[in-house]
Amino acid sequence: MNRLAKQHVSLIALLCLFVPLLNQASTLEYLALQGQAHPGKSGIIVLEQGEQALLNRALLTDQAQSSIEVQYFIWSSDNVGTLASEALLRAAERGVTVRIIVDDFLIDAEPETLLSLAAHPNIHIRIYNPRHSVGVSLWERLWGFVTDFRASNQRMHDKSVIFDGTAAITGGRNMADEYYDYDHAYNFRDRDVLLTGSVVKAMSKSFQRFWNDPLTVPVEQLLIDEFKTLKESQVSDYQSWLHAYAEDQENFAPEVRLALQTMQQQFDDSMTLLRWGDIQFISDLPGKNAGTDGLGGGGATTSALIDLLSRAQKSITLQSPYLVIPEGGLTLFTDLIDRGVKIRIVTNSLSSTDNLQAFSGYHKQRKQLLASGIEIYEFRPDATVARKLMQRSVALPNKMPVFAIHAKSLVIDNQTAYVGTFNLDPRSTHLNTEVGVVIRDADIVQQISESITQDMAPENSWLAGRDDADIEANLLKRIKLWFWKLFPLDPIL
Template identity: 55%
Template sequence: MHKYLIVLLSLLLLLSFTVPVSAAAPASLAQVVTPLIDSHPGKSGAYVLEKGEEALRARAWLTDHAARSIDVQYFIWSSDNIGILASEALLRAAERGVKVRVLVDDLLIDAPPDSMLALALHPNIDIRIYNPRLNVGTSKVKKIGNVVTGLRTINQRMHDKTALFDGQAGITGGRNMADEYFDYNHSYNFRDRDMLVLGPVVADMQASFARFWESPQAVPVEKLLAKAMKQMTSERATAVYAGLHAYAAKGENFAPEVRQALEELPAKFSRLAQGIVWDEVRFLCDLPGKNSARRRFDGGGRTTAALVDELKKATRSVTIQSPYLVMPSGALEIFRDLIKRGVEVRIVTNSLASTDNLQAFSGYHKQRRAILKSGIKVFEFKPDPAIRRELIERFPKLEKTAPIFAIHAKSMVIDGTTLFVGTFNFDPRSANLNTEVGVLIRNPVLAEQVELNIIRDMAPENSWSAADNADRFAPPEKRRKLRLWKTLPLEPFL
């Protein structure tokens, strides 16, 4: 359980900068966080989690030190190493009396039914599935019927990613619960970004979670798998719990370098502590269901409207990082107007060689000439950028396999002072179909920090200029598939 335990101590040091390094570690999250919040009345603390392992350490420390509640909401929860270790950490929290609620979108969840039901059987754990029409508890016949009769409905996914601890600390951003979001995949990892927040903004995140949790679209897993639940005895559940604990206890699942990182955390203490910025932080979120449209695939949403409003206020510069770049209706006109007013617009997205989503790239490919002609400066991330050596802490261990490193971060900086970090991809799906969340903060320190990182990702050693036709560097098979996808009218779903 290497990755998950590491993470736990990291945040302790990150948050407890008012305590001497040599002092005994506080026993609970509240003992660490409450004095910090009280010393910054009316303000929320914000810390950017750029590295995958750092983001994992934050989640793990918070999970192990929460005393009252943990609420997590994810688009993807995989049954890989990270997914299993995360489940085991939540189980341990529940076993010490913490109330745990887990809400996961139905589309890409691949957890075994036995594991979900056994966890749901625990008195301190509740699991719900959002918009369950394609996967959990859905037969093949019913799945086909749902596609035929409700194409819009099945495409309305919950893309939110939040983790909330004792109502005092939260994490939101691009990362799902799977190996590739924390630099532990041996073939493909994501360059991603999260924001750790403390204080008042967490109450807004908690309110958003509650709306989704109580929504009719959030269905208890035991209701979806009612027949299987009848077979889930306490003995079978106990066996599942034992299996999770045994997996986490094995050395091969909790690597030595992770333990070493925990031991080295005191040396990083000062840098982590100084990274917390206290200011007003706004939480952007959509409502369950996104919007009231029923047959069309447009409609927008609260997050979309808020981001458009911020964009239109730009006077000097707009810097965006998004894994997918498919202009929603009206977006290109907004950028053209900004550029006419002298605003510099720069966007870094994935290249054909690095992208994990050929369908989305096909939409971008159709628009690329018009985007460049508008005056937007576009950069396409290389599959082997130099920056991965710095961002992936355990890169020497992965260097021989040379995994692809692709953008998954969703961030925007306006005029060097306004920062957005969240789940919003720059595409029609995020604008109109998926529910999205993120934090918006007007703070030049954090804005500059993230903008500099995005600009570094645009550098020649990390990205190609989109004007240079970097498609030729992608494998021939990928280029052939791209030509196929471009023939299909997929834009509303991208």
């Protein structure tokens, strides 16, 4: 609570987006009927704006009647994470079965918080590969790194939420302020897709595989001692605090009240953008691979994306926050370039990146990548596209936060696109489980292509090899980069 109290009041104001909506038609019922009218097809809307992606999640959470299945790499205890927890609690209280899988690596919630939320009979929380945070001591964590380094580094990077088995959202966004443009210092330029129709069944099957896998452990089992001593009063106090936090009218800014009143209309308007076509969900199995190849081994998502790239005839346009080409990747790209395929990649600059370790791997490869013929664009922290994408109900500050790429997307020959969680690095290739969708609708592919190309424009990115973007970063960041380049970290970047 102390951490939350420090947040700016305009950020707290977004809580109304998770308050129950009144007198609304059921969007989920509409989507179910649309799915029946398009048998074997899938519907899709691209969610480029952070607040748009948040609104969609809020509305669908509030409308769900039977089930919500949630899978995230990061679920923070900041404002967005807290309000999302309250929204799920409200859903559970009206009879919705809520199942949540969160990767263990970056969990910052207290045991009492996790257990108090899971104490509701309709809420079930499981932790993926618990080797770092939940129920794990510092010594156990260190011992795990020593005895099984690969397993400690193997994370669930999936990001998806499924409502009533009818609609789903997947893409790059985790559940935290910075993924929805509500952090006052640093926000991510990201991309999600709203899905309905046949593709949702494949997503549900993937969720069920993870839910049933031994790597995914109920939180009560991990925190057995805390669970035994948890009092009903603690559960009641926490759940009451969640509701009070989300219902405090004093936190509502007038413009946010307006957003609340018009949310359903905004969603209904966006339904005019719904396209039906061929959409394939691709995902890794729990554990990624057998683990017999050490830090290598690939996975189902890796194989599917390599196959897509190998079929390129004219062009590849790619967006990835981290660019560390895994073994064999440069040969693949070089062969494609020799065949006449134009390859363009936009990634973070030293100034915008949130991950210096990953940037150090890219920095060591950059000259070789440019020499191969790949065009690389490095995203500016002050990209002008930020003001276009960060249109929201709460007024933007005069001094814009740093804006950095987190979207993971590619377009091949302007005919096929991928949107998902896969970073172009060894970690996504070999260690982390990943998900995403392959899209073959011409209009949606064109939309994604134009969006990525816009991010490459001079006002948004520097051209690597021509512009020395590194000098735009502060001295301390350049010193830290030099330090990280001393270490052979590439296999886990």
